Amino acid sequence: MLQSDGTSVCKFDLHGGSERTSVVVITGGSEGLGRALGSKFAAGGHNIILVARDSEKLNRAAEEIRKTTSHAVLTIAIDLTEPDAASRLKSILDQARLQVEILVNNAGIGNFGPREKMNESTLRMLLELNIRATTELTYTFLPEMIASGKGGILNVASMSAFIPMPYMSIYAASKSFVFSMSRSLDQEVRHTGTRVIVLAPGIVDTLFLAKAGMKRSLWLSLMPTMDADDVARVGYEGFVAGRGVIIPGAANMIVAAILKILPHAPLMRLLHLVFSYPSTMAAAISQPKRSPRAAVHDKENASEPFGDAA
Numbered sequence: 001m002l003q004s005d006g007t008s009v010c011k012f013d014l015h016g017g018s019e020r021t022s023v024v025v026i027t028g029g030s031e032g033l034g035r036a037l038g039s040k041f042a043a044g045g046h047n048i049i050l051v052a053r054d055s056e057k058l059n060r061a062a063e064e065i066r067k068t069t070s071h072a073v074l075t076i077a078i079d080l081t082e083p084d085a086a087s088r089l090k091s092i093l094d095q096a097r098l099q100v101e102i103l104v105n106n107a108g109i110g111n112f113g114p115r116e117k118m119n120e121s122t123l124r125m126l127l128e129l130n131i132r133a134t135t136e137l138t139y140t141f142l143p144e145m146i147a148s149g150k151g152g153i154l155n156v157a158s159m160s161a162f163i164p165m166p167y168m169s170i171y172a173a174s175k176s177f178v179f180s181m182s183r184s185l186d187q188e189v190r191h192t193g194t195r196v197i198v199l200a201p202g203i204v205d206t207l208f209l210a211k212a213g214m215k216r217s218l219w220l221s222l223m224p225t226m227d228a229d230d231v232a233r234v235g236y237e238g239f240v241a242g243r244g245v246i247i248p249g250a251a252n253m254i255v256a257a258i259l260k261i262l263p264h265a266p267l268m269r270l271l272h273l274v275f276s277y278p279s280t281m282a283a284a285i286s287q288p289k290r291s292p293r294a295a296v297h298d299k300e301n302a303s304e305p306f307g308d309a310a
């Protein structure tokens with residue numbers, strides 16, 4: 001049992017010999033896409049370390065994944081927005097003689113709504129998590145991957161990385177940052193045998209949007225929604241195949257291709273219109289089939305498309 005200063009408690013039972021044990025570290029691994037990615041990497045024969053803040057949720061996720069694999073599934077509870085989170089995580093793993101072969105930078109939050117209603121502390125947390133933590137984790141673990149000449153990083157961006165998005169300006173900008181950093185670094189390091197790959201999902205059926213303050217809206221009715229499991233499968237397979245950019249879903253790939261060729265100014269005006277369209281109108285439009293987890297969105301029946309981000 002190791003205890004990092006403060007909040008995290010973790011159990012490791014992988015010791016044996018002097019060799020360090022290879023692991024896949026997945027941030028935001030307690031639910032949603034991170035948990036689904038954990039299942040895919042575990043099924044691919046990897047030892048898994050799930051990282052998030054809530055240790056109970058982490059343990060539940062680890063229990064679920066353990067049922068499907070003979071490999072180790074361990075948890076570390078840590079708030080990645082805290083200063084030095086990346087170096088603390090590294091020292092916990094070093095003490096346990098675990099070598100990060102693959103890092104999945106998946107933890108991220110959104111904050112959607114009109115600029116004047118943005119919650120300042122949530123915005124700060126978004127910058128800390130989506131940008132600073134992702135960057136520091138990438139730069140902390142990349143050198144040992146390069147030294148070993150294998151492995152890599154899967155950075156989870158979003159399709160919102162491809163165009164400035166009114167009403168989610170900071171989130172979209174944070175994902176553009178992740179996308180750009182990942183693509184640049186991949187060019188720098190790929191000759192070493194290590195990769196920095198970016199996963200850019202469209203809408204995924206998790207609690208993310210509700211937490212980010214997105215209520216049922218015309219936008220949600222129009223955009224294809226994918227299961228976290230399907231996105232994770234495409235993400236895992238794309239990573240193993242060494243694709244630099246992974247966009248799950250044919251419809252999302254078409255949208256991404258269109259965004260590359262169409263001028264952004266009229267598209268942004270259209271997005272502004274769509275996002276500000278009252279959700280009561282959207283209710284009249286048939287909704288895609290929604291999972292019980294996403295039903296939380298549909299309980300929100302106010303006339304504004306945005307609520308308060310957590």
Ligand SMILES: NC(=O)c1ccc[n+]([C@@H]2O[C@H](COP(=O)([O-])OP(=O)(O)OC[C@H]3O[C@@H](n4cnc5c(N)ncnc54)[C@H](OP(=O)(O)O)[C@@H]3O)[C@@H](O)[C@H]2O)c1
Pocket residue numbers: 027028029030031032033034051052053054055057078079080081106107108109110129156157158159200201202203204205206207208209211
């Ligand atoms: N869902 C979508 O529509 C969508 C679309 C495109 C891209 N994405 C991206 O996909 C990634 C995963 O999203 P998701 O939909 O799976 O979201 P989610 O269901 O809300 O899961 C977020 C995960 O991040 C963890 N987390 C949040 N704050 C943290 C912190 N400060 N330190 C450590 N862990 C933290 C959460 O656990 P705790 O709260 O316990 O810490 C949870 O495990 C994000 O980067 C998101 O931007 C999502």
